[in-house]
Amino acid sequence: xxxxAHYNKASIIITISVLLTGAIVYFFSISYFAxxxxxxxxxxxxxxxxxxxxxxxxxxDHVDYDVDQTTIVKIGQGDLPIRFFDxxxxxxxxxxxxxxxxxxxLVVLKTQHYIATITISNENTRYLxxxxxxxxxxxxxxxxxxxxxxxxxxxxxxWKPFHDMLGELKMFNLSDHKGFPxxxxxxxxxxxxxxxxxxxxxxxxxxxxxxxxxxxxxxxEMMTPLAVITSKLDTLIQDESLKPEHxxxxxxxxxxxxxxxxxxxxxLLLVKIENNLIDDAEPLSLNLLITQKIKQFQELILAKEMExxxxxxxxxxxxxxxLIDILLNNLxxxxxxxxxxxxKLNIKLTANxxxxxxxxxxxxxxxxxxxxxxxKGQKSDGVGLGLTIVKNICAVYNWETSYSFENSxxxxxxxx
Amino acid sequence: MKLLIIEDExxxxxxxxxxxxxxxxxxxxCNSLKSAIYKLxxxxxxxxxxxxxxxxxxxxxxLEYLKAQMKNEAVLIISARNSLDDKLKGLDIGAxxxxxxxxxxxxxxxRVVAVFRRKVFNSNNKLIFNEISIxxxxxxxxxxxIPVILTRKEYDMLLYFIANKGKVISKNALAEHLWGxxxxxxxxxxxxxxxxxxxxxxxxxxxxxxxxxxxxxxGYKLFAE
Numbered sequence: 001x002x003x004x005a006h007y008n009k010a011s012i013i014i015t016i017s018v019l020l021t022g023a024i025v026y027f028f029s030i031s032y033f034a035x036x037x038x039x040x041x042x043x044x045x046x047x048x049x050x051x052x053x054x055x056x057x058x059x060x061d062h063v064d065y066d067v068d069q070t071t072i073v074k075i076g077q078g079d080l081p082i083r084f085f086d087x088x089x090x091x092x093x094x095x096x097x098x099x100x101x102x103x104x105x106l107v108v109l110k111t112q113h114y115i116a117t118i119t120i121s122n123e124n125t126r127y128l129x130x131x132x133x134x135x136x137x138x139x140x141x142x143x144x145x146x147x148x149x150x151x152x153x154x155x156x157x158x159w160k161p162f163h164d165m166l167g168e169l170k171m172f173n174l175s176d177h178k179g180f181p182x183x184x185x186x187x188x189x190x191x192x193x194x195x196x197x198x199x200x201x202x203x204x205x206x207x208x209x210x211x212x213x214x215x216x217x218x219x220x221e222m223m224t225p226l227a228v229i230t231s232k233l234d235t236l237i238q239d240e241s242l243k244p245e246h247x248x249x250x251x252x253x254x255x256x257x258x259x260x261x262x263x264x265x266x267x268l269l270l271v272k273i274e275n276n277l278i279d280d281a282e283p284l285s286l287n288l289l290i291t292q293k294i295k296q297f298q299e300l301i302l303a304k305e306m307e308x309x310x311x312x313x314x315x316x317x318x319x320x321x322x323l324i325d326i327l328l329n330n331l332x333x334x335x336x337x338x339x340x341x342x343x344k345l346n347i348k349l350t351a352n353x354x355x356x357x358x359x360x361x362x363x364x365x366x367x368x369x370x371x372x373x374x375x376k377g378q379k380s381d382g383v384g385l386g387l388t389i390v391k392n393i394c395a396v397y398n399w400e401t402s403y404s405f406e407n408s409x410x411x412x413x414x415x416x
Numbered sequence: 417m418k419l420l421i422i423e424d425e426x427x428x429x430x431x432x433x434x435x436x437x438x439x440x441x442x443x444x445x446c447n448s449l450k451s452a453i454y455k456l457x458x459x460x461x462x463x464x465x466x467x468x469x470x471x472x473x474x475x476x477x478x479l480e481y482l483k484a485q486m487k488n489e490a491v492l493i494i495s496a497r498n499s500l501d502d503k504l505k506g507l508d509i510g511a512x513x514x515x516x517x518x519x520x521x522x523x524x525x526x527r528v529v530a531v532f533r534r535k536v537f538n539s540n541n542k543l544i545f546n547e548i549s550i551x552x553x554x555x556x557x558x559x560x561x562i563p564v565i566l567t568r569k570e571y572d573m574l575l576y577f578i579a580n581k582g583k584v585i586s587k588n589a590l591a592e593h594l595w596g597x598x599x600x601x602x603x604x605x606x607x608x609x610x611x612x613x614x615x616x617x618x619x620x621x622x623x624x625x626x627x628x629x630x631x632x633x634x635g636y637k638l639f640a641e
Contacts, residue, residue, distance in 0.1 A: 223496035224425050224469075227518035231431035234521040237584045237634050238435075247633035254588045261518050265498065280500075299607060322500065 004159070008151050015143055023136040027129055034125040035101065039084045042103035045118050046082065053107050059114070069100075069119040072107065080106040080115065089119045098123055161185035165194055172201065174208050174276070208275075215271050226261050229253070266385040269326070270373075273392045280320045287312040287349055293328045294347075297336060305342045312349045317416070319397060327393045330386040331356050331412060344409070352416050357409040364405030371401060417532055418460070421445040422452040422478060423467040423494065432465065435521040436528075439582070449473040453481055461489050463532050465524075466511070468495040468502060479509045490535040492528055494519065520589035526579040545578050545640075547624055559622035569594055570615040577628065577638035586635040612636060 001009075049070070052060055059072055069089050082105035091098045102119040161183065172180055180201035183194055233250055236242075242250075272278055290312055294301075301308055317324070335345050335358040343359035369375045371391040374384040390412075394401045400415040419436055423429040424447040433443045444461075446452050449472045456464070456478070464482075468475040475493065482489055493506045496517045503514045512531040515524060533543070533552070541552040549558045555571055557564045566574065576593055577585070587605045594608070616628045627638045 221496075223498075223517040224428070227494075227496070228425060228427040228431075230518045231428055231435075231521050234586065234589070235431045235434060237586060237631075244633045247631075250634060251586075251588075254586060257518070258588055258592075268498070278500075303607065 004151055004155055007155070008147070011147055012144060015147065016140065019136060019140045019143070023133065026132055026136070030129060030132065031125070034122065034128075038101040038120060038122060038125075039103070042084060042101065042118055042120065043082070045120075046103050046105055046116065049116055049118065050105075050107055053109055057109070059107075059109065069117075071117045073115045073117075075113050075115055080104075082106075087119060089121075091121065099126070158187065161187060161190040161194070165190070165197065169197065173279075174205065179205065211275055212277060215268060215275075215277070218268065222264050223261070226257060226264070229257050233257070263385070266389060270385065270389060270392060273323070273389070273396060276396065278320050278323055278396075280322070281318045282321060283316055283318055284321060284324060286315040286317050286324070286354070289324060289328060290347060290349060293332055297332050300336050301345070304336065304339060306336065306339060306345055307342070308345045308347070310347045310349075312347070313351060315349055315351060317397075323393045323396070327390055330390050334358075334386055334412070335410075338410070346409070354414045354416075356412045359408060360410055362408060365403065365410065367403045367405075370403050417441045417462045417528075419443045419463050419465065419528070420452070420455060420459075420461045420489075421465045422449075422470065422475065423447065423465065424469075424471050425467075431521065432524065435525065435583075447471075449475070449477055452478055456481065456485075456487065456489070460487070462536065463490045463492065463528055465528070466491055466493050468493060468497060468506070476505065476509060479506065479511055483510050488535070490528075490531045492524075492531055494524070520586070520592065522576065522580045522583060522585045522589045523593055525583075526576050526593070529579040530575075543575075543578065545581070548574075548578075548619070550575070550578075559619060559624045562622055564618050564622045566615065566618060567611075569611050570618070573611060573615055574619075577636070581638045581640040584631050584635055584637045588635075590635065 049060065060070070082103060084101065084103050087100055087102045088097050089100050089102075090096075098121050100119045100121045100123075102117055104115055104117040107114045107116045164183065168180060180198050182198045185191055185194070233254055237247070237250060290310070294308065294310065335356050338360045339345065339358050340360060344357070345359075346355070346357040348355040348357075366375075371387050373388045375387075391401045394414055397416075402413045402415070404411045404413070419441055421429055421432050421443060423432070423445065426447065429445045429447065433445055436443045444455065444459075446455055447470075449470045452466075452470075464478070466475045466478055475495075479491060482491065491511045493511045493514045494517060495502060495506075495514065498516045506514050512535065513527050515527055533541075543550040543552055547560050549561075550556070551558075557566055557571065557574065572594060573590070576590070587608055590608050591605060594611070612628060612630075616626070619628075620626060627640065629637050629639055631637050
């Protein structure tokens with residue numbers, strides 16, 4: 001629910017309850033005061049009646065009293081206090097039963113006791129209360145309408161800088177050269193927020209740049225000594241006095257150096273992927289890329305006399321060309337390197353998944369640690385980062401990787 | 417060919433100089449941006465090997481200097497940075513090629529020769545090595561004027577050997593040249609043997625001299641007498 005909706009809800013509830021409470025308080029206080037007034041009038045009238053009776057020495061006629069109904073009933077001896085009560089009576093003028101307020105009390109005439117009851121209509125008061133109720137209702141509707149209009153046109157306008165900022169935040173890309181813009185608005189809080197986000201974006205960009213520099217520096221620092229070793233070896237093997245056993249040693253150094261260099265490349269690549277340093281995604285046709293890769297690996301496939309079957313559906317993806325190339329390279333080298341001679345490689349591409357199935361060691365691999373760093377088969381002389389890189393590249397694009405072993409086939413699956 | 421090597425790592429610099437000098441080239445070297453600019457201001461070179469990470473600044477400044485001075489040196493960047501941005505930036509402001517460390521000297525030599533050839537013999541794109549004549553634009557090879565059909569890998573290998581004639585080339589270097597480092601060919605040198613065997617056979621069948629020699633246990637060498 002939007003903040004304005006929350007705000008609306010709260011203000012509507014508060015408005016309705018305040019108005020209702022007001023109306024109720026109004027109603028009760030008006031009826032209380034009206035009743036008081038009636039009672040006061042009735043008391044006066046009763047007083048007049050009693051003094052009239054005392055003066056004239058006889059009971060008054062009905063005609064003396066107009067709308068107000070007076071009944072006088074003879075009773076036996078007794079004492080009765082004056083009491084006020086609500087009642088209904090027949091109004092002969094309007095010819096209907098009406099609600100009214102009455103007073104009854106004891107009138108004594110020549111030792112004879114009477115109960116005198118005087119009733120007056122309180123219809124008018126009821127009418128007044130109805131008017132008050134209507135006014136309250138109209139007021140309530142009017143207030144709600146005004147509130148609604150205010151929220152819709154005034155408050156939404158107030159929130160505009162916030163929504164603008166949110167839009168900028170959604171568009172914010174670390175590797176962009178464009179920073180987060182500093183904007184002035186009329187609202188102090190939004191200005192503060194804008195300021196805070198702006199300085200945060202600067203800090204983050206700065207850190208990101210440091211990280212990038214570190215990656216570069218680490219690469220440089222390690223690659224240069226490796227280059228020195230390689231060039232020394234290249235120079236050393238020009239020496240014709242070397243014996244075959246020296247060559248053997250040199251070959252081992254070559255192998256170790258190239259392994260170290262590949263390891264270094266892989267680690268740096270992982271850092272780059274994990275920090276999203278590679279974001280040159282473009283639309284590519286995955287099926288075509290796979291066909292090209294099969295050609296590129298043809299030599300290795302032929303050497304192992306492997307049987308390759310491919311079922312490739314048309315599939316377009318938005319991906320970095322560099323990363324998808326590495327991903328496919330790793331999947332292919334994996335499936336070929338760990339394969340047996342005359343083994344099988346099935347590649348299947350559908351609209352939502354890519355599957356590599358290959359024969360190899362007849363034992364299933366540990367699916368849980370398989371994609372972890374430096375997990376490799378006992379006979380593998382790779383650096384153990386291939387599948388980690390595959391997994392991390394997939395993570396960049398929110399693809400899922402999974403491994404299963406069925407019918408003697410190691411199955412690697414990527415779900416888009 | 418006159419070369420300037422701008423590289424701050426002394427060991428690497430020495431080896432490059434030594435490797436290139438034996439072929440009758442003249443190599444000079446310097447180890448900072450400042451001295452590089454001095455040298456380039458005073459002398460003309462055919463080719464410049466440029467390291468990007470120099471102690472007193474980025475090597476890109478050399479490229480900008482050459483551009484500003486309208487000098488025509490071929491430039492090959494040798495950088496420890498394997499970043500696409502750097503590669504594009506370097507090539508954009510006038511470098512002719514970009515090689516990432518670590519590299520084999522044979523690879524460097526082949527690249528330098530190719531860059532130099534492109535720059536200097538732009539129109540005459542024929543490479544003659546004794547009786548072997550290679551049309552670089554058409555990627556065709558003739559021996560004693562008789563066409564020899566080579567596969568892409570064999571052709572690449574022949575150029576590589578000719579650029580590094582008289583040098584022992586390790587199998588490692590050959591594998592990296594032919595397949596790149598991403599294909600993980602490290603544990604399999606049999607392919608190289610097959611390609612070499614085929615190339616040698618094709619050249620011999622066309623009555624070329626037997627230039628290619630195997631150096632037992634380590635690699636191959638193209639003898640050029």
